[in-house]
Amino acid sequence: QTIFILNGPNLNLLGKRQPEIYGHDTLADVEAACARVGAEVGLDLRLLQSNHEGQIVDWIHEAREAAAGIIINPAAYTHTSVAILDALNTFEGPVLEVHISNVHKRESFRHHSYVSLRADGVIAGFGIEGYALAMRRMGSLLEA
Ligand code: DQA
Secondary structure: OEEEEEEOOOHHHOOOOOHHHHOOOOHHHHHHHHHHHHHHHOOEEEEEEOOOHHHHHHHHHHHHHHOOEEEEEOHHHHHOOHHHHHHHOOOOOOEEEEEOOOHHHOOHHHOOOOHHHOOOEEEEOOOOHHHHHHHHHHHHHHOO
């Protein structure tokens, strides 16, 4: 089974972008860490990143056929995107929401997530380890 790991705007700069908040690891490091867990729990993954809301919506539609579960860090779209929430509501498998930083410790506009209305679980503030933890949880949720 394949998991889509979707990443929203500015996460292509992970490792370079505000490292005091998001750390020095890159999206390639995230992919490697998730692949390690995937090998343990028997899941393949496709890690994708876009700065464009509609592209993320399109990937969620693709996931309807191609993925057993979705791990998503919608980045700033977390706090704004009804379109991403609506797309996730068309997906039948488990959805896990990941935030690298602890959004609840930050500005109040980061405290509300549209995506949390659909997510089966949320991880925030665990750094990039959050993605690997979400992969492990996907393993449990999808276990036959
Ligand atoms: C983020 C938190 C969001 O508020 C922010 O807009 C991001 C990244 C995180 O991973 O901590 O771009 O989703």
